[in-house]
Every structure is written in structure tokens, then in C-alpha cells.
Amino acid sequence: MTGEAPVLTPVELNALSEFVYKRTGMLFEEKKRYYIDRRIAERMDATGSRDFADYQVRLRSDPGEAQSLINSFTVNETYFYREEHQLRCLSRSILPEVVRSHRPGDLVRIWSLPCSTGEEPYSIALWLLENWAMVDVYNIEIVGSDIDTQAIAAALRGRYTNRSIAKLPQEVLDAYFEPEVRGRREIIQDLKESVKFTATNLNDRASVLTQGRFDVIFCRNLLIYFDEESRRTAAAHLYEALNPGGYLCLGHTESMSRISDAFEMRRFDDAIVYRRS
Structure with missing residues (x-):
């Protein structure tokens, strides 16, 4: 063979x-x-x-x-703080718009799909803790989902190589990771508990609907592996998974405007994102 x-x-x-x-x-x-x-x-x-x-x-x-x-x-190429400009956009522009209609203590849901081995959803949690002053004002729920069950299991373990964490500032590593053991550093338990992980198939509407609706969805570098029909299906499922007025972040080489006209393109200082009207 x-x-x-x-x-x-x-x-x-x-x-x-x-x-x-x-x-x-x-x-x-x-x-x-x-x-x-x-x-x-x-x-x-x-x-x-x-x-x-x-x-x-x-x-x-x-x-x-x-x-x-x-x-x-599945392709699990990822690392912490990947496409950092979108994380800046999240804290500077997207979430301030989202919470205009929220009261203190209200639920704000963020979805990372596909989440691979957890670097992206944990990055979102780390970034908000370090860069969004309002993080404790609202009930932030971060969900990471992937079709790859082995990747989900790795995300739950939360142990990462130096390559995965290379872009993290030293003070972030010291605050949120255990000391290195056999070439890996493990996320502290409190941070693990701040992210929920689920197995989800974006191509399956029923699977997507079980996750509920979100205010922000990160779906980066997945649609490039789909054909046109699958992209349209995925776009419809992502639209349905967003709350009205919610935001979708794609990878830097992807564009929803070529797939679906259901989203409004928004140009912020740090990134171009897509909004459910």
C-alpha cells in the first residue's frame, strides 16, 4: 500500500x-x-x-x-493569535457594536468553527482577557467546534508546543500556561473552563442548529476546501447560526460576497467582516 x-x-x-x-x-x-x-x-x-x-x-x-x-x-494547521488583526477588530469594533443592545450581565456568544486543536478559541479568550476592558461586564461564552473528534480531544487537553505558542507575549504565557513539561505547555484550568468544545459538522444543518445562535462566528480557512455548492450550503448554515446583527469573520483569502448576498460586508479599521442584517 x-x-x-x-x-x-x-x-x-x-x-x-x-x-x-x-x-x-x-x-x-x-x-x-x-x-x-x-x-x-x-x-x-x-x-x-x-x-x-x-x-x-x-x-x-x-x-x-x-x-x-x-x-x-481534516487539516489542523493553526497557532495562537493567528490573523491577530481580526482579534483586534473583535475587541475594538465588533464587540462594542454587539453589546450596544445588551445590558450588563447579558450573554454574548462567540463561536470558533473549525476550532482544530483549540488554539483559536483559546486565543479569543486570552485576547479578550488582555485587551477588552468590558470582558467582565458581560457573560461571555466561547464555543469551539470541529468535525475532527481527535482535534477536539486535543483541544480539551490544552497542551501546546513552542511552535503553537510562539506569537504569544511572554507575560501571557506566564499568566495562563503551566511551566513547560517535555516540550509542551498546558493552559491553566481556569482558562480551559472558559471555552466549551463540541463536535459539529458545518455541512449538516441539524448539527449546526444544536449549537444555538451566536453574536460572533469565526469560520476561517475552511470554505477554501469546499466547492461552490458546499460553500453556499455553509453560508446558509452560518447565517442561520448568527443572531440578527451578528458578525462573521472569514480567513483573509476568503470572501462571502462571492458566495452569498445574505451578508452585509463591513469594513473596520482592522479587518473586513460580514454582518447578518
């Missing part, structure tokens, strides 16, 4: 791609064969499958293996 010959025939590759697409909205085709072959070979080895036909039988009958396959296809 690990030699130079393709692991999957063209017909098998299409079948696998369709399986992943229907469950995630992510499109993997022939041009990504190396990426696909490597991951399917690992799953076939792990399950002791004789060939792809044998693996397909397991895939269709075992929800746990289906989840393991999806986990293997």
Missing part, C-alpha cells in the same frame, strides 16, 4: 471522494491523489483491510471508522 503504485483505482478514488464530500463538504479529487492515497493507506493498515473493497465494507458498517477517516482528512 505504501509503494509508488496508486493505492486506489480511479473508480475507488471517486467512491472515497464522494463519501468524504457527502459528510464534510470537502472536495478531494484526482489532483489531490497523493494526499488521499497516503491517508487511505494508513486507515486500511490500521483496520487490517485486505483491499479497498474490504475497507469499504467496514466504512459503511462502522460509524467509528467513518469518523476516523474524516479525522484523517
Whole structure:
């Protein structure tokens, strides 16, 4: 399976791609064969499958293996304070507008999707604690969600390498992380408890609806893996998950204006974001 010959025939590759697409909205085709072959070979080895036909039988009958396959296809490239300009925009512009209609003590909900191994939602919590003077005035709820259950498990553990935390100021590391152990630093328990983690599939409306509505959603660098149809589906689900007047933050290479006209584009000093009217 690990030699130079393709692991999957063209017909098998299409079948696998369709399986992943229907469950995630992510499109993997022939041009990504190396990426696909490597991951399917690992799953076939792990399950002791004789060939792809044998693996397909397991895939269709075992929800746990289906989840393991999806986990293997997700991309978890992230680090703390990534795209920091959006965090500045959150504290300087977005939240001040959101809380105009709130009273002290009211709930303000922020969603990080996909949250990967937790760096983004924890970054939001850290940033607000350090940079938003009103953080204790309101009941801030931060939720991190991802389709990858292994990533969620890692987020709950909250242990990070020096590469993940390289952009954090030293005073933030000292205040919110335990001392380094075997090359990793763990987030303190109080900060862990400030973020809730859930498994969610943006491509599945029912899965999204279980999370409730949010005032701010960070959905960065996910839609680039979708085709046009999946992007439109995702946009509709994100719109529905926002409170009226809520804000959506995408990755710097993404634009909702090319996907859906349901959102109003807002230009702030620090970032361009999208608002549910």
C-alpha cells in the first residue's frame, strides 16, 4: 500500500471522494491523489483491510471508522493569535457594536468553527482577557467546534508546543500556561473552563442548529476546501447560526460576497467582516 503504485483505482478514488464530500463538504479529487492515497493507506493498515473493497465494507458498517477517516482528512494547521488583526477588530469594533443592545450581565456568544486543536478559541479568550476592558461586564461564552473528534480531544487537553505558542507575549504565557513539561505547555484550568468544545459538522444543518445562535462566528480557512455548492450550503448554515446583527469573520483569502448576498460586508479599521442584517 505504501509503494509508488496508486493505492486506489480511479473508480475507488471517486467512491472515497464522494463519501468524504457527502459528510464534510470537502472536495478531494484526482489532483489531490497523493494526499488521499497516503491517508487511505494508513486507515486500511490500521483496520487490517485486505483491499479497498474490504475497507469499504467496514466504512459503511462502522460509524467509528467513518469518523476516523474524516479525522484523517481534516487539516489542523493553526497557532495562537493567528490573523491577530481580526482579534483586534473583535475587541475594538465588533464587540462594542454587539453589546450596544445588551445590558450588563447579558450573554454574548462567540463561536470558533473549525476550532482544530483549540488554539483559536483559546486565543479569543486570552485576547479578550488582555485587551477588552468590558470582558467582565458581560457573560461571555466561547464555543469551539470541529468535525475532527481527535482535534477536539486535543483541544480539551490544552497542551501546546513552542511552535503553537510562539506569537504569544511572554507575560501571557506566564499568566495562563503551566511551566513547560517535555516540550509542551498546558493552559491553566481556569482558562480551559472558559471555552466549551463540541463536535459539529458545518455541512449538516441539524448539527449546526444544536449549537444555538451566536453574536460572533469565526469560520476561517475552511470554505477554501469546499466547492461552490458546499460553500453556499455553509453560508446558509452560518447565517442561520448568527443572531440578527451578528458578525462573521472569514480567513483573509476568503470572501462571502462571492458566495452569498445574505451578508452585509463591513469594513473596520482592522479587518473586513460580514454582518447578518
